[in-house]
Amino acid sequence: MKPEDRSVVRRSAPPASKTTPLVTPLFPSVVYCAEDADALDDVYEGRASGYSYAREGHPNASLLADKISWMEGVEGGIITASGMAALSAVFLALLDKGDHIVAGNQLYGRCLRLLTKDLPRLGFDASLVDAADVSAVEAALRPETKLLLVEVVANPTLRLADIKGLAKLARQRGLIFVVDNTFTTPRSFRPFDLGADVVVHSVTKLLAGHSDVTLGYVAAKDEARNTALYDAVTTWGLNASPFDCWLAERGLNTFDLRFQRAQENAKALADHLRGLPGVLRVLYPGEDDHPDRALARDLLQGNYSHMVSFELDADRAGVNAFVRAAGNIAFAPTLGDVGTTISHPASSSHRALSAEERAALGISEGFIRVSVGVEEIDLLKRELTAAVAAASAAKA
Structure with missing residues (x-):
């Protein structure tokens, strides 16, 4: 670029380098520039990798999601602004008005509120049962039941869900089986290995580990559900900030x-x-x-x-x-x-x-x-x- 074509308000390209940083860089940019409209089409339509607008994805979220997905043994996970945002994405993406949810009665308090106070206003109904008792869960099912939600180890009573029995029931009844793996983490338990359809985390907790980020994670085994989850996160603005993702990835190192x-x-x-x-x-x-x-x-x-x-x-x-x-x-x-x-x-x-x-x-x-x-x-x-x-x- 000629000196007369430059301006102090114009962005500069990164210096050319034959070396790469050891530590993941922070990418705070809200927007990503394309060479032309065809190049942007290629990114949006999956023919080329890249980013466009940070609400739709950014490198720090991708790097963190990839690492947690590897731990969980799945592909295509999504980072959200919080654990509750991850759960909200599940409901918004995978349910239709009139659908019924069966959930463990030993859940995080805000999740219980969401199920019993807020979701009914949107046309969803929920029943709470003992997740350690498969027969009680089965008795709570209705013809309109679509989703089963449990925590592996519940907050704060540390009760366990019968994951194996519930996975079998979910398969038999065609339910979407959603497992919150926050307390256990993938090092203790991997829900996908035993039949979970969707796994969520509050990354805020032990995964990030330093009480300086607020993040969530959600992934589905099925690619179409992952796409629906991504669309919900993007549309409803449930996305995570680059800085929090950068901190959380650093926390995962230990x-x-x-x-x-x-x-x-x-x-x-x-x-x-x-x-x-x-x-x-x-x-x-x-x-x-x-x-x-x-x-x-x-x-x-x-x-x-x-x-x-x-x-x-x-x-x-x-x-x-x-x-x-x-x-x-x-x-x-x-x-x-x-x-x-x-x-x-x-x-x-x-x-x-x-x-x-x-x-x-x-x-x-x-x-x-x-x-x-x-x-x-x-x-x-x-x-x-x-x-x-x-x-x-x-x-x-």
Whole structure:
């Protein structure tokens, strides 16, 4: 380009280089330029690879989706703005007005709200059942039932779904079987291997792992469904930002190490909590006293996740005392950070439910969920021992 043809407001092409960056570059561009209209046609119609508008896709989302899809053993996954955006894309893409959904009753609180409060306004109906009981799920089916949704390990009670039995039922009845694999991750469980049609993740959690992104992921085994999901994400604006995708891909580089250490810590912490006065019960899928221990052993094959839930013998004052005494552990309605976090479902994830609805799920005022991090286990034991003692003292 001649000097007289340049302008400070015109974009410059990247410098030519025979080398490539080791670290994935961040691509914040909203638009991508084509040589001419025919070249743009080639991109849109699949004859050439490329991008046009970031809402329709960008390199950082593609790189992250490809890595998670490889972990899940599928092709064509899509990154969304959040885990709830991934679930919303499933409903918007795959259901028609009048369709019925059967879902596990042990789901993330916002998902329960979406199913029972928001989707009915759009013409969808939902029934909630125990996902560990295939006969109960079958009894809830109707002629208009089209989709079955479960979490492998439920939030926050850590109950398991009978994935094998439900996959068989879904095949027999022609249902779209959707599995939320957030808690387990593909390193613990791969739903497609056992018959899932669609898998979703809140990438925000353990996959990204540093509490600095909000992202989701959705993939279907069937190419036509993947296309429908992509169209829903693009049309409804459920897409993810390049920066969050860039951070999440970086987080995935240490995922295996974080997963293994956090899981080891969770097992040790569950054993420790079980022996503390003031703890009424401990829920950890790897223990013999877990209500779904047989399912956990069959499905998870020893990878029981980094989550531990337990119930304090405490009211709200005791819970507050517990949280304050555990002040070095973050009290936050999240999971999957490198550091341990504690949450109180009654005041966070499941606050939209009534006390009676929470009680039916086994979530009392004293129910605590722990997302176990990678700290030294002795430090975690000391801090939670002191916190439980503070809760007991508040009751006395």
